[in-house]
Amino acid sequence: MTHAAVRPTPASPTPPGGHLLEVRDLHIEFRTGEGVAKVINGVSYHLDAGETLAVLGESGSGKSVTAQAIMGILDTPPAVIRSGEIRYQGRDLLTLPEEQRRQVRGKEIAIIFQDALSALNPTFPVGWQIGETLRQREGMSRADARARVVELMDLVRIPGAAGRLGDYPHQFSGGMRQRVMIAMALAMNPKVLIADEPTTALDVTVQAQIMDLLADLRRDLDMAMILITHDLGVVAGVADRIAVMYAGRIVEHADVRSLYRAPAHPYTKGLLESIPRLDVRGQALSTIRGLPPNLMRIPSGCPFHPRCPYAQQVCVDVVPHDLVLDDGRTSACHFAQEVRDDSAR
Amino acid sequence: MLRFVLRRLLQMVLAFFGTTLIVYALMFAGQGDPIQALAGERPVTAAQRAYLTQKYHLDATGVGGFLYRYFDYLKNLLQGDLGQSLTGRSIGDILVAAWPVTVKLALIAMAVTVLIGVTAGVIAGIRRASIFDNSTLVLTLLVLGIPTIVLAPLAQYFLGVRWQLFPPTAGAQPDLYALLLPGIVLGSLSLATALRLTRTSVAENLRADYVRTARSKGLVKRRIVGVHVLRNSLIPVVTFLGVELGNLMSGAIITEGVFNIPGVGFNLFRGIRTEDGPLVVGIVSVLVVVYLISNLVVDVLYAVLDPRIRYE
Numbered sequence: 160m161t162h163a164a165v166r167p168t169p170a171s172p173t174p175p176g177g178h179l180l181e182v183r184d185l186h187i188e189f190r191t192g193e194g195v196a197k198v199i200n201g202v203s204y205h206l207d208a209g210e211t212l213a214v215l216g217e218s219g220s221g222k223s224v225t226a227q228a229i230m231g232i233l234d235t236p237p238a239v240i241r242s243g244e245i246r247y248q249g250r251d252l253l254t255l256p257e258e259q260r261r262q263v264r265g266k267e268i269a270i271i272f273q274d275a276l277s278a279l280n281p282t283f284p285v286g287w288q289i290g291e292t293l294r295q296r297e298g299m300s301r302a303d304a305r306a307r308v309v310e311l312m313d314l315v316r317i318p319g320a321a322g323r324l325g326d327y328p329h330q331f332s333g334g335m336r337q338r339v340m341i342a343m344a345l346a347m348n349p350k351v352l353i354a355d356e357p358t359t360a361l362d363v364t365v366q367a368q369i370m371d372l373l374a375d376l377r378r379d380l381d382m383a384m385i386l387i388t389h390d391l392g393v394v395a396g397v398a399d400r401i402a403v404m405y406a407g408r409i410v411e412h413a414d415v416r417s418l419y420r421a422p423a424h425p426y427t428k429g430l431l432e433s434i435p436r437l438d439v440r441g442q443a444l445s446t447i448r449g450l451p452p453n454l455m456r457i458p459s460g461c462p463f464h465p466r467c468p469y470a471q472q473v474c475v476d477v478v479p480h481d482l483v484l485d486d487g488r489t490s491a492c493h494f495a496q497e498v499r500d501d502s503a504r
Numbered sequence: 505m506l507r508f509v510l511r512r513l514l515q516m517v518l519a520f521f522g523t524t525l526i527v528y529a530l531m532f533a534g535q536g537d538p539i540q541a542l543a544g545e546r547p548v549t550a551a552q553r554a555y556l557t558q559k560y561h562l563d564a565t566g567v568g569g570f571l572y573r574y575f576d577y578l579k580n581l582l583q584g585d586l587g588q589s590l591t592g593r594s595i596g597d598i599l600v601a602a603w604p605v606t607v608k609l610a611l612i613a614m615a616v617t618v619l620i621g622v623t624a625g626v627i628a629g630i631r632r633a634s635i636f637d638n639s640t641l642v643l644t645l646l647v648l649g650i651p652t653i654v655l656a657p658l659a660q661y662f663l664g665v666r667w668q669l670f671p672p673t674a675g676a677q678p679d680l681y682a683l684l685l686p687g688i689v690l691g692s693l694s695l696a697t698a699l700r701l702t703r704t705s706v707a708e709n710l711r712a713d714y715v716r717t718a719r720s721k722g723l724v725k726r727r728i729v730g731v732h733v734l735r736n737s738l739i740p741v742v743t744f745l746g747v748e749l750g751n752l753m754s755g756a757i758i759t760e761g762v763f764n765i766p767g768v769g770f771n772l773f774r775g776i777r778t779e780d781g782p783l784v785v786g787i788v789s790v791l792v793v794v795y796l797i798s799n800l801v802v803d804v805l806y807a808v809l810d811p812r813i814r815y816e
Binding site: 230232263272278280281291292295296329 | 712713714716717718719720721722723724727732735736739809810811812
């Protein structure tokens with residue numbers, strides 16, 4: 160554990176100048192009739208202008224909740240933000256009055272959701288929905304908003320955009336609906352786009368198209384993007400950095416290349432090993448044993464220890480801090496260095 | 505849509521014949537001697553009996569005779585002639601006099617339902633589990649639990665007789681004020697249902713994903729609720745109100761009876777009580793048409809309100 164290259168750091172380092180968006184030590188609970196679920200337990204990550212951060216994790220790891228906290232659309236109650244900061248351009252969004260907070264939503268930070276069919280209002284035409292913020296918040300005339308909506312629909316490559324303004328969400332295919340959703344998010348030129356599992360509900364071929372579209376749009380419009388997904392395959396081609404979440408914590412944080420080359424957290428390693436490979440024949444698919452933890456009873460020490468092949472007594476007793484490895488990546492594992500060295504072999 | 509409406513109109517023709525047949529059968533099958541019923545307590549001479557037997561084809565007996573008289577009746581009905589009641593008045597005239605009163609009463613009841621029921625439902629839906637929500641729940645359950653036959657006399661006694669806020673009865677030519685209390689009593693039942701329905705629908709829609717989307721667009725809360733949520737949650741409410749208006753238009757036997765309002769329900773009740781077959785069948789035939797049309801309007805309205813509904 161006491162490798163020369165490893166030094167424990169109590170919190171993630173913050174370079175001067177500040178990031179475009181920064182989540183600092185966020186704690187969120189859900190208080191329900193059955194008890195308190197600790198959904199977010201000290202999440203910190205940051206996003207700089209023009210980059211794509213992938214937030215990876217299985218269902219219930221807290222990736223979507225963090226995103227909704229950034230947007231300020233968490234339902235409180237049942238959610239309670241216990242502590243932490245969400246800084247956008249230096250301002251802590253969590254302490255802003257609701258009216259100023261609302262100004263940020265959609266205009267500075269926009270979000271697209273997983274299931275576009277339920278995320279769109281079924282009773283209004285898509286043109287109306289995309290243009291709503293333009294009319295309501297930018298004070299555009301109907302005609303101007305309409306022209307801009309057609310532009311946006313062209314931008315997300317909806318064929319025959321001008322003729323489809325009056326169509327309703329249910330008249331579009333899954334992929335086209337997600338494009339409508341993206342067009343709606345882009346309407347006010349946000350600087351940050353959060354894509355919350357944008358392709359999960361789609362066919363594989365359509366998934367690729369949507370990911371390409373998002374990558375192109377991010378580049379062309381010079382936005383920063385947070386890509387939330389549980390699909391490692393989706394991440395590889397698009398993201399610059401990856402933050403892996405488990406039980407409401409970031410367990411590993413690295414740039415895409417080094418993470419894929421040699422994961423430094425047993426959970427990430429397990430995830431990568433459980434991707435089916437086409438080039439290796441006749442090998443059993445490796446899995447991560449056990450189940451994700453119950454968030455009302457998170458295991459002591461490292462929350463991953465009951466499922467971890469590296470687990471020792473220290474993992475049961477001591478919560479691992481983020482360890483900064485020699486190449487600037489972090490891993491919240493007592494054996495980060497060993498895991499990485501194992502993976503690199 | 506046009507094909508749907510045409511098909512429904514054809515179905516309405518069948519439903520119309522079916523219901524009139526049943527009502528006609530029920531009304532006349534149980535009757536002992538129709539001629540004596542017509543004459544009431546007075547004696548009937550042999551000549552009168554022979555004349556009436558011939559006039560109403562009463563000599564034909566059994567199912568054949570019944571159908572014969574039914575088609576006789578239908579023939580007149582389709583020509584717009586509802587016939588005469590046993591008291592000798594034209595049923596058409598009775599309805600012309602009674603219907604405007606019933607329609608006024610129905611509109612008052614509907615206004616009460618929409619203004620109070622839907623509004624309170626929306627508020628209760630937004631503020632789930634609040635004091636307002638819980639007290640409306642108790643009140644609506646109370647109203648739904650008390651039958652009109654109890655509620656109407658109670659309202660009449662307290663509001664009309666004891667505290668004299670409203671006229672206790674309406675009379676022959678009721679003005680709007682006289683119809684107000686009966687209208688509120690009549691509307692209270694649909695009010696309670698509309699309130700519960702609106703509340704559930706609003707509460708459900710507030711949890712919908714598209715509300716989260718609307719919030720993430722940075723819209724003000726008033727717009728999210730007033731435009732996005734209401735547009736969706738009022739779809740079932742409007743359809744309910746449409747059906748309810750159809751019901752109200754066909755008269756309220758108890759309310760009109762208690763408050764002595766000369767509407768459709770009042771006349772229908774009188775017809776049933778005096779075994780006035782032609783009057784009952786005449787009124788019910790018209791009610792059937794009103795009901796069928798209002799249902800068709802509701803179905804069409806439903807498709808207009810919800811773009812996902814398409815009729816083939």
